[in-house]
Amino acid sequence: MKIYLDNNATTRLDDEVFESMIPFFKEEYGNAFSLHLFGQETGKAVAEARKKVADVLGVLPEEIIFTASGTESDNLAIRGIARAYKNRGKHIIVSAIEHPGVRNTCKDLESEGYEVTVIGVDKNGVVDPEEIRKAIKDDTILITVMHANNETGAVQPIEEIGKIAKENKVLFHVDAVQSMGKYNIKPKEIGADTMAFTAHKFYGPKGIGALYIRNGVRIGKVITGGDQEKRLRPGTTNTPLIIGLANALEKQYNNREEENKRISELRDYFEEELLKRLPEIVINSKDVKRLSGTSSVTFKYVEGESILLLLSMKGIAVSSGSACSSNDLQASHVLVAMGIPEEFAHGTIRFSLGKYNTKEEIDYTIDSVVEIIERLRTLSPLWNEFINKK
Structure with missing residues (x-):
């Protein structure tokens, strides 16, 4: 897929x-x-x-x-x-x-x-x-x-x-x-x-x-x-x-209201499922008006580049920041400006949905993300340190 x-x-x-x-x-x-x-x-x-x-x-x-x-x-x-x-x-x-x-x-x-x-x-x-x-x-x-x-x-x-x-x-x-x-x-x-x-x-x-x-x-x-x-x-x-x-x-202008509603419902479902199944994640800008298809998720204690590559191996294309700076290893200037610590900013993935995406695709993505994050966290010294402090 x-x-x-x-x-x-x-x-x-x-x-x-x-x-x-x-x-x-x-x-x-x-x-x-x-x-x-x-x-x-x-x-x-x-x-x-x-x-x-x-x-x-x-x-x-x-x-x-x-x-x-x-x-x-x-x-x-x-x-x-x-x-x-x-x-x-x-x-x-x-x-x-x-x-x-x-x-x-x-x-x-x-x-x-x-x-x-x-x-x-x-x-x-x-x-x-x-x-x-x-x-x-x-x-x-x-x-x-x-x-x-x-x-x-x-x-x-x-x-x-x-x-x-x-x-x-x-x-x-x-x-x-x-x-x-x-x-x-x-x-x-x-x-x-x-x-x-x-x-x-x-x-x-x-x-x-x-x-x-x-x-x-x-x-x-x-x-x-x-x-x-x-x-x-x-x-x-x-x-x-x-x-x-x-x-x-x-x-696109003529169809925007119908598409925005469908896409925002898909995005909200995606975010709700991730929040249910994974601890220590943050949906950025969740409390303000957002573009209907944009979901910026910070996965604490893991590297975004690893998440991106493992998702790509499963056939899922996402971004670790804006497309124009995806080859830049520096933390996103946007996330840093929002006060997100650099170590967490590096663990942020942007999922951006569009009119061709389906619920079946989102379900597959949710399962894949959960599997990948859980696997990466078992290998993360920062995650183990966090768990031991709890």
Whole structure:
């Protein structure tokens, strides 16, 4: 049996979405910027896809820019705003739990003379908006906070932060990569000036992302080239993947409530069974609003890498952190920011469920996890020391 429980890293391409892309690889393959018939056909298809995305978000089509990934979208927003508004100020506020696409971009800007203030989170991994308010200075130009965390699933108080940003005339960027398609996110309602997302998190193709940029927000150039995407993201238009993103987003958005309910019930069942059968485990961010399919579980006194590899041997794919840092032996910056001791953070596994997972798969996973944890703990000096102290 092969079971995929790493949907926060990437998702399987939806069959209908795949079929919708095929004509733009084979028949309608013209460059969308060409003036001839072939270009006009693909140009029209891209315009329709842009409108489809804009309609889901409740924004104007010209406020949507297509990129190659969520990370590129984050970079374009953050670096672009930093360059466009540097004469106003060079202070940026960011949360401690951001994805590397945001976190490392802000770190890099520090080397260019920008000041970055990192705001911590509580034990559930949630940012306090008042801490952001206190951090705002006269030269603050940008606040960037993700909508939902990729490791724990914890949803952030984005609406409150958006209000604070607007009150203080500070631009607000939201990384919505994990939550897009799962929530009814309207950038104008949450106060986002820019918002990043990518197709492969909601059963669309890899290699395509998008960025909402509110009309009136200036973005400095990050990539130079031709006239595509309002000159902000030059390069030949990737028509097939743009079609895939738009169709995947529309389909996932329309089915989100039913799927969220089914997936959250599966996740809750999974967590309840683990808590019944295994002592000394913690479900991270369990007490706050989370993404329906995300379960971050800390198994005390064992190593996460061993759990991951043994689960993989049983055909179960999970993550020991965010996919972008899974080869990093350091403890997760998200879990450490939540106050979890490093030795326990190393024993944390992220199970992320999706629309293709079944109860049969979850039952098999529960049995496998229990067996593996019990086996690893018999070999763990830390576990034996803990037992002897009881």
